[in-house]
Amino acid sequence: DQQVKQNSPSLSVQEGRISILNCDYTNSMFDYFLWYKKYPAEGPTFLISISSIKDKNEDGRFTVFLNKSAKHLSLHIVPSQPGDSAVYFCAASARNAGNMLTFGGGTRLMVKP
Amino acid sequence: GAVVSQHPSWVICKSGTSVKIECRSLDFQATTMFWYRQFPKQSLMLMATSNEGSKATYEQGVEKDKFLINHASLTLSTLTVTSAHPEDSSFYICSARDGGQGSYEQYFGPGTRLTVT
Numbered sequence: 001d002q003q004v005k006q007n008s009p010s011l012s013v014q015e016g017r018i019s020i021l022n023c024d025y026t027n028s029m030f031d032y033f034l035w036y037k038k039y040p041a042e043g044p045t046f047l048i049s050i051s052s053i054k055d056k057n058e059d060g061r062f063t064v065f066l067n068k069s070a071k072h073l074s075l076h077i078v079p080s081q082p083g084d085s086a087v088y089f090c091a092a093s094a095r096n097a098g099n100m101l102t103f104g105g106g107t108r109l110m111v112k113p
Numbered sequence: 114g115a116v117v118s119q120h121p122s123w124v125i126c127k128s129g130t131s132v133k134i135e136c137r138s139l140d141f142q143a144t145t146m147f148w149y150r151q152f153p154k155q156s157l158m159l160m161a162t163s164n165e166g167s168k169a170t171y172e173q174g175v176e177k178d179k180f181l182i183n184h185a186s187l188t189l190s191t192l193t194v195t196s197a198h199p200e201d202s203s204f205y206i207c208s209a210r211d212g213g214q215g216s217y218e219q220y221f222g223p224g225t226r227l228t229v230t
Contacts, residue, residue, distance in 0.1 A: 089157065
């Protein structure tokens with residue numbers, strides 16, 4: 001049973017436009033959510049996170065939105081740049097589970113110049 | 114800060130041999146390290162959680178006798194793939210958590226690509 005799902009395996013966006021990556025989860029015990037960016041043959045790089053007590057967190061071009069009632073979070077990148085092309089993983093964590101991360105399947109973002 | 118290194122970055126070995134992969138936290142002490150495996154175009158699958166000075170906790174379906182994990186110090190964890198077979202070929206990634214269980218963020222190493230011939 002996948003507790004964290006990224007239903008879009010890929011997304012293509014024009015440079016300068018907004019990229020919206022979505023993530024859904026099923027475990028109501030998750031209380032912290034993270035987004036990671038990954039290039040091929042490299043380890044994931046932490047991008048941005050959000051606690052369940054918030055509904056929005058912003059860091060430069062990256063904003064994460066959390067809708068707890070819908071068990072849904074999204075990552076907005078604006079404006080998108082070609083260098084943003086990578087695979088993005090959302091991850092969720094629960095304090096009562098030792099804060100281990102459960103990853104979604106990833107979404108491959110392609111930003112076209 | 115929060116840099117994690119892995120060595121080697123890639124390795125090719127013959128079937129039946131053992132391979133050791135090292136994971137080091139370079140600028141922080143990691144009481145907990147994690148080992149993941151990623152198959153092509155798939156997500157990261159947690160293999161085991163490694164706590165310094167104690168036995169690793171393996172996820173269901175991961176053979177502990179095949180994937181030996183040692184976390185001897187606060188900055189080093191090793192994964193040894195014993196008697197490797199071609200189906201063990203994969204991308205192995207470690208991560209380290211800075212601090213105790215109160216910390217959520219994990220910092221990932223660059224990964225090790227293992228090819229078993």
